[in-house]
Amino acid sequence: MIDRKIKMQDIFAALTALLKEHGDIDVVREAAAFAAWKKVAGESLSEHTSPVAFTENKLTIAVADRTWQRNLKGLSAEMIFRINSTMGSSFVKFIEFTIDKSVVQDVKTPDAERAGFELKVLYEITDRLKESADIIQDGEMRRKFLLAAGSCLAREKRMGDAR
Numbered sequence: 497m498i499d500r501k502i503k504m505q506d507i508f509a510a511l512t513a514l515l516k517e518h519g520d521i522d523v524v525r526e527a528a529a530f531a532a533w534k535k536v537a538g539e540s541l542s543e544h545t546s547p548v549a550f551t552e553n554k555l556t557i558a559v560a561d562r563t564w565q566r567n568l569k570g571l572s573a574e575m576i577f578r579i580n581s582t583m584g585s586s587f588v589k590f591i592e593f594t595i596d597k598s599v600v601q602d603v604k605t606p607d608a609e610r611a612g613f614e615l616k617v618l619y620e621i622t623d624r625l626k627e628s629a630d631i632i633q634d635g636e637m638r639r640k641f642l643l644a645a646g647s648c649l650a651r652e653k654r655m656g657d658a659r
Contacts, residue, residue, distance in 0.1 A: 523625065526550040527644035529579070529588060531637070533557065536578040546599045547644075553589035555579070558599035565593045617646035620653065 529550035534542050544564055549556040559565050568575075572591040579588045621642055629645075632638040 522551075523645045523648045524628065525587075526648045527641050528583065529555050530644040530648075531641055532579045532582050532587070533575075534640075535582055536575055544600060545593075546596075548594070548596070548599060550588075553587070554592055555588045555590070556592045556594055558596040559593050560597045560600045561595060565595055568593050614643060617643055617650050620646040620649035622649075 526549070530547040533545075533547045533555060537545060544560060545568070546558045547555060548558045557568070559568060568591075572593070575591055576588050580586050625645055626642070629638050629642050632641055
């Protein structure tokens, strides 16, 4: 347990360094916010939530229904504090909980669907972003960061195509 805790501290120290170096890139900030949410939310809460956007210091989290929205809204100040403590700065100022059951269910997709999704999302990653992510020593955390960044890029692309 102690080794895992030390490893997570190292990972988030690397994310903080990545933000300091590349914090002007929207996708980097969003991916870091998503990773911080998942760490703070923990495994059980992450099954019922999904980060969907981070803009202007506002983290948007999808939840399945009004009950989750109401309960988490009451915890948002604590969650903001924990996220900012994790990242070492006043990174998140506000958390908005939106009801979107389909997004939350996408988190629970079967392995085959998830693998296809990951391939599609990783295709969006730029060489510069890959190089920047190399600062994250832990391979699994680096993969999660790149998946979050790729997901953001894919969403931006879809929203641009919809216009």
